[in-house]
Amino acid sequence: MSHRKVSVIMGGTSSERQVSLASGEAVLAALTEQGVDARAIVLGPGDDALSMLAGADMDAAFLALHGKLGEDGCVQGLLELLGIPYTGSNVLASALAMDKLKSKELFRLHNVPTPAYYVVDQASAEQLADVHGSFGFPVVVKPRREGSSIGVSRANNLMELREAVELALAFDSSVLVERFVQAREVAVGILDGRVLGAIEIAPKSGMYDFAAKYTPGMTDYFMPARLPAARYRNVLNLAERAAEALDTGGAVRVDLLVTESQNEYVLEVNTLPGMTPTSLLPKIAGAAGYHFSELCLAILDGAKVHSRKPERRLAADTLPATPAAFEAADEASAVVRRYGAARRSQRSRTA
Numbered sequence: 164m165s166h167r168k169v170s171v172i173m174g175g176t177s178s179e180r181q182v183s184l185a186s187g188e189a190v191l192a193a194l195t196e197q198g199v200d201a202r203a204i205v206l207g208p209g210d211d212a213l214s215m216l217a218g219a220d221m222d223a224a225f226l227a228l229h230g231k232l233g234e235d236g237c238v239q240g241l242l243e244l245l246g247i248p249y250t251g252s253n254v255l256a257s258a259l260a261m262d263k264l265k266s267k268e269l270f271r272l273h274n275v276p277t278p279a280y281y282v283v284d285q286a287s288a289e290q291l292a293d294v295h296g297s298f299g300f301p302v303v304v305k306p307r308r309e310g311s312s313i314g315v316s317r318a319n320n321l322m323e324l325r326e327a328v329e330l331a332l333a334f335d336s337s338v339l340v341e342r343f344v345q346a347r348e349v350a351v352g353i354l355d356g357r358v359l360g361a362i363e364i365a366p367k368s369g370m371y372d373f374a375a376k377y378t379p380g381m382t383d384y385f386m387p388a389r390l391p392a393a394r395y396r397n398v399l400n401l402a403e404r405a406a407e408a409l410d411t412g413g414a415v416r417v418d419l420l421v422t423e424s425q426n427e428y429v430l431e432v433n434t435l436p437g438m439t440p441t442s443l444l445p446k447i448a449g450a451a452g453y454h455f456s457e458l459c460l461a462i463l464d465g466a467k468v469h470s471r472k473p474e475r476r477l478a479a480d481t482l483p484a485t486p487a488a489f490e491a492a493d494e495a496s497a498v499v500r501r502y503g504a505a506r507r508s509q510r511s512r513t514a
């Protein structure tokens with residue numbers, strides 16, 4: 164194990180604080196059991212997170228935070244500034260994945276199917292009716308930057324839409340209205356770019372809400388997801404492409420919907436997924452051969468400071484020669500030629 168002292172960062176100020184504490188305690192116990200010198204840093208409301216992180220004696224941070232100011236790049240940014248290696252995605256990917264609107268824009272850019280949507284920032288009846296237009300019902304309304312199904316609800320008509328938007332606006336100033344997709348739910352686990360498998364989630368109430376997520380017995384799980392091989396592969400591929408679209412790293416969980424009519428949609432990518440032994444990612448990893456504590460060690464192994472320059476350099480002879488097309492006598496080509504030559508000689512000096 165390359166890291167000596169590890170801090171498991173948990174708690175935070177988001178509405179997922181309790182979930183984070185459960186993840187953090189489970190990770191701390193697993194790392195300790197594996198002989199890692201691990202201790203907890205519990206962040207909370209009013210805490211000076213910068214001083215707490217800067218003052219702690221640690222070689223790496225294992226992030227067990229969920230939600231705003233924990234999963235969204237903020238803590239990751241502090242750790243970058245402090246030069247402390249941390250688990251999970253970098254600042255940009257964390258921020259993008261937390262923002263469901265920006266995620267969906269990138270999914271669309273990368274041809275990853277995601278339910279149709281629009282965005283609202285107020286709940287006045289006339290304006291909602293206007294914006295909604297012919298979008299149709301039912302819809303799912305959700306805060307743009309939340310998790311654990313908090314503030315998520317379904318609306319079947321304009322009156323319910325208004326209530327749902329009001330509820331979501333209690334959690335965020337910006338709200339997503341999505342076309343409801345009648346489908347089965349699947350989650351895919353990815354570890355350091357390697358797809359681990361897909362689990363199927365069947366909430367007994369029909370709604371995968373906060374209670375269904377965290378109350379034992381309220382949801383059935385099928386690992387692997389009950390899909391024919393070709394569809395299973397497609398789901399894995401979509402999840403991988405969704406994670407790539409956001410450039411995430413470390414351990415991620417991608418939430419998808421699969422319909423009877425052979426359509427698949429990506430809902431979101433979670434960059435710090437739940438980490439109790441019964442959470443989805445550990446279940447998926449378990450079927451791929453990772454004991455919970457091995458998964459924790461594997462995640463810890465990927466801890467890094469992303470802004471640090473890679474140590475390895477390209478050998479001078481692996482650099483491409485100037486292509487013939489650039490031999491044209493125009494000024495830009497000359498600039499490119501000079502730049503390439505300068506870089507080659509610089510690299511051969513430092514190689």
Ligand SMILES: Nc1ncnc2c1ncn2[C@@H]1O[C@H](COP(=O)(O)OP(=O)(O)O)[C@@H](O)[C@H]1O
Nearest residue numbers: 278303309310311312313341342343344371430
């Ligand atoms: N467009 C949709 N159609 C049907 N169900 C949805 C849709 N969007 C979300 N859901 C349901 O709500 C849950 C939470 O939505 P999700 O976008 O994953 O947000 P969260 O970050 O809260 O997990 C999903 O797991 C799913 O059960």
Ligand SMILES: [Mg+2]
Nearest residue numbers: 311418430431
């Ligand atoms: Mg989700």
